[in-house]
Amino acid sequence: MPGYQRDDLTAEQIEQxxxxxxxxxxxxxxxxxxxxxxxxxxxxxxxxxxxxxxIVARLRRSQLEGSYGVRFxxxxxxxxxxxAVVGVRxxxxxxxxxxxxxxxxxxxxxxxxxxxxxxxxxxxxxVSALILDQMLGEAAGAGGKPGMTxxxxxxxxxxxxxxxxxxxxxxxxxxxxxxxxRGHVSDTEGxxxxxxxxxILPRWAREQLAADEATPKFFE
Amino acid sequence: MPGYQRDDLTAEQIEQxxxxxxxxxxxxxxxxxxxxxxxxxxxxxxxxxxxxxxIVARLRRSQLEGSYGVRFxxxxxxxxxxxAVVGVRxxxxxxxxxxxxxxxxxxxxxxxxxxxxxxxxxxxxxVSALILDQMLGEAAGAGGKPGMTxxxxxxxxxxxxxxxxxxxxxxxxxxxxxxxxRGHVSDTEGxxxxxxxxxILPRWAREQLAADEATPKFFE
Numbered sequence: 001m002p003g004y005q006r007d008d009l010t011a012e013q014i015e016q017x018x019x020x021x022x023x024x025x026x027x028x029x030x031x032x033x034x035x036x037x038x039x040x041x042x043x044x045x046x047x048x049x050x051x052x053x054x055i056v057a058r059l060r061r062s063q064l065e066g067s068y069g070v071r072f073x074x075x076x077x078x079x080x081x082x083x084a085v086v087g088v089r090x091x092x093x094x095x096x097x098x099x100x101x102x103x104x105x106x107x108x109x110x111x112x113x114x115x116x117x118x119x120x121x122x123x124x125x126x127v128s129a130l131i132l133d134q135m136l137g138e139a140a141g142a143g144g145k146p147g148m149t150x151x152x153x154x155x156x157x158x159x160x161x162x163x164x165x166x167x168x169x170x171x172x173x174x175x176x177x178x179x180x181x182r183g184h185v186s187d188t189e190g191x192x193x194x195x196x197x198x199x200i201l202p203r204w205a206r207e208q209l210a211a212d213e214a215t216p217k218f219f220e
Numbered sequence: 221m222p223g224y225q226r227d228d229l230t231a232e233q234i235e236q237x238x239x240x241x242x243x244x245x246x247x248x249x250x251x252x253x254x255x256x257x258x259x260x261x262x263x264x265x266x267x268x269x270x271x272x273x274x275i276v277a278r279l280r281r282s283q284l285e286g287s288y289g290v291r292f293x294x295x296x297x298x299x300x301x302x303x304a305v306v307g308v309r310x311x312x313x314x315x316x317x318x319x320x321x322x323x324x325x326x327x328x329x330x331x332x333x334x335x336x337x338x339x340x341x342x343x344x345x346x347v348s349a350l351i352l353d354q355m356l357g358e359a360a361g362a363g364g365k366p367g368m369t370x371x372x373x374x375x376x377x378x379x380x381x382x383x384x385x386x387x388x389x390x391x392x393x394x395x396x397x398x399x400x401x402r403g404h405v406s407d408t409e410g411x412x413x414x415x416x417x418x419x420i421l422p423r424w425a426r427e428q429l430a431a432d433e434a435t436p437k438f439f440e
Binding site for chain 2: 003004005020021023024025027028030031032034035036037038039040042044045046048049051052053055056058059060061062063064066067068069070080081082083084085087089090091092113114115116117118119120121124125126127129130131132133134137148149150151152153154155156159162
């Protein structure tokens with residue numbers, strides 16, 4: 001599977017990269033939010049646009065040909081830094097910081113601002129789906145039963161307000177290469193969206209595991 | 221329902237705003253992409269960060285207190301410019317430009333770059349869910365049967381490659397306040413993800429319609 005790139009960075013090198021990219025990507029997230037909400041005048045918008053275009057031109061002088069992919073080393077889990085939900089270098093991602101345990105549970109407390117809106121003041125239903133797809137996959141991986149999403153079903157109980165939220169997920173059961181997981185998003189009043197999904201270990205990963213090749217433990 | 225704000229802008233005023241915000245938000249989208257893919261040195265990242273923070277500070281001098289919501293006028297549909305899928309002022313949104321007809325069909329050709337990645341080189345499964353939630357809701361609204369998502373089920377047939385894609389959706393059937401819609405995402409090789417969903421007209425909208433109050437025709 002191309003794109004899972006083994007780079008064997010040390011823990012120290014990874015921390016160094018994170019301390020560089022975390023605050024930079026946070027600044028870009030703030031810009032995304034400000035671009036939606038700003039009410040400054042036309043000239044100021046045009047000035048900001050020209051400056052942003054200048055920054056982009058400089059950043060693009062040296063860049064990856066395609067997307068970020070997933071880097072991984074000899075130990076630890078992969079670094080999906082371009083991932084649309086958890087990617088620390090991706091300003092589309094809130095990003096979620098996911099905690100997990102070996103029993104196949106994953107959970108995350110996070111904040112969604114103006115950039116995740118669907119109906120006024122509410123989280124876009126599809127954003128809850130995006131987050132739950134990631135969380136159920138994280139639970140499957142955490143329990144040693146990684147897979148890619150085969151089916152996912154969302155039940156919307158009520159609107160999810162923009163703001164501070166929590167997501168939880170867990171493995172329901174597992175049979176060979178198939179893992180069923182469940183989860184939900186909640187606010188302080190309780191559950192707003194529930195999800196269930198089937199995750200299947202892809203063939204290329206089964207072949208790599210059979211050949212005892214280095215394989216990432218999660219398929220973000 | 222707060223957040224659906226009637227502003228009665230003229231068609232000309234709307235076009236004027238779009239011609240200001242479209243290229244600005246596109247520049248921010250380019251920055252999101254460049255932030256993921258850049259390989260320039262640490263000093264250049266720090267310089268870019270400081271500049272972005274400066275732009276944000278200026279944009280925030282005058283801004284909406286909360287999220288953008290949906291603006292609408294006497295005629296035409298609402299302007300969900302902060303929407304996470306179609307919002308022209310939201311750099312998280314690709315954004316999709318959705319076409320529709322009265323029979324309850326909606327379709328869109330769009331491009332997903334590095335910011336929408338899940339597994340390496342592939343669209344995040346949850347991003348396909350996000351797009352299909354929007355598209356099925358658009359189909360329901362286009363057919364005069366708007367609603368908010370109650371349930372949504374995704375079937376992943378194979379990985380969706382990053383790049384040029386298409387999404388289509390249509391109303392399957394409708395009973396009173398309930399509408400069932402289906403749709404899919406496809407690449408040049410065919411369908412990659414299928415979806416079915418149930419959309420229900422919320423009580424507040426039923427009450428407004430009964431009272432013949434101005435009501436947006438879509439619930440993004």
